[in-house]
Amino acid sequence: xxxxxxxxxxxxxxxxxxxxxxxxxxxxxxxxxxxxxxxxxxxxxxxxxxxxxxxxxxxxxxxxxxxxxxxxxxxxxxxxxxxxxxxxxxxxxxxxxxxxxxxxxxxxxx
Amino acid sequence: xxxxxxxxxxxxxxxxxxxxxxxxxxxxxxxxxxxxxxxxxxxxxxxxxxxxxxxxxxxxxxxxxxxxxxxxxxxxxxxxxxxxxxxxxxxxxxxxxxxxxxxxxxxxxxxxxxxxx
Numbered sequence: 001x002x003x004x005x006x007x008x009x010x011x012x013x014x015x016x017x018x019x020x021x022x023x024x025x026x027x028x029x030x031x032x033x034x035x036x037x038x039x040x041x042x043x044x045x046x047x048x049x050x051x052x053x054x055x056x057x058x059x060x061x062x063x064x065x066x067x068x069x070x071x072x073x074x075x076x077x078x079x080x081x082x083x084x085x086x087x088x089x090x091x092x093x094x095x096x097x098x099x100x101x102x103x104x105x106x107x108x109x110x
Numbered sequence: 111x112x113x114x115x116x117x118x119x120x121x122x123x124x125x126x127x128x129x130x131x132x133x134x135x136x137x138x139x140x141x142x143x144x145x146x147x148x149x150x151x152x153x154x155x156x157x158x159x160x161x162x163x164x165x166x167x168x169x170x171x172x173x174x175x176x177x178x179x180x181x182x183x184x185x186x187x188x189x190x191x192x193x194x195x196x197x198x199x200x201x202x203x204x205x206x207x208x209x210x211x212x213x214x215x216x217x218x219x220x221x222x223x224x225x226x227x
Binding site: 032034036043044045046049051086090096097098099100101102103 | 144152153154155156159203205207214215216218219220221
């Protein structure tokens with residue numbers, strides 16, 4: 001069965017501090033991992049996906065198949081990073097349904 | 111970029127009535143759309159996959175006779191909550207996958223808040 005676990009419901013850090021949002025998954029096939037973000041009063045939107053291997057808004061995430069993890073990191077948090085972050089998984093191959101983690105609410109304190 | 115709209119953004123209905131929620135892809139075609147449900151302070155749970163020209167595929171535990179899905183065209187999917195009850199009150203979100211190189215990305219609608227009194 002597909003499963004995504006985000007162990008932290010809430011995470012609070014100070015501006016300028018490093019941020020790491022944890023995500024672990026279980027999936028028997030070849031997964032595609034995503035981070036979606038939801039800012040206050042906005043719709044869910046893609047932040048990044050593992051196959052792109054890109055940095056978006058200073059965030060990066062590396063897929064670690066050995067540890068089945070896809071942690072989201074940013075070296076210096078900014079206040080505008082405060083949002084709800086969801087890790088999600090789908091079967092590799094496009095146009096597939098997503099399984100979401102429980103979400104982590106990140107708050108950046110000034 | 112690809113935009114998905116939902117209508118209405120919120121609706122209040124009485125117990126026992128039916129409510130229809132529309133999901134539209136505004137500037138692209140979507141043969142597949144997904145319907146999610148989100149309870150307060152919880153994650154999104156996939157309810158069903160809407161397929162243009164064929165029957166929807168429901169996730170385990172979702173009553174297909176209660177949550178009717180119709181994918182009438184390449185840009186429109188509807189979710190009808192039939193004989194709604196207070197426990198159906200929730201936030202309903204649809205999404206559509208991108209295309210081409212962005213096929214694995216999902217574009218989400220803004221959601222519809224349903225309150226059943």
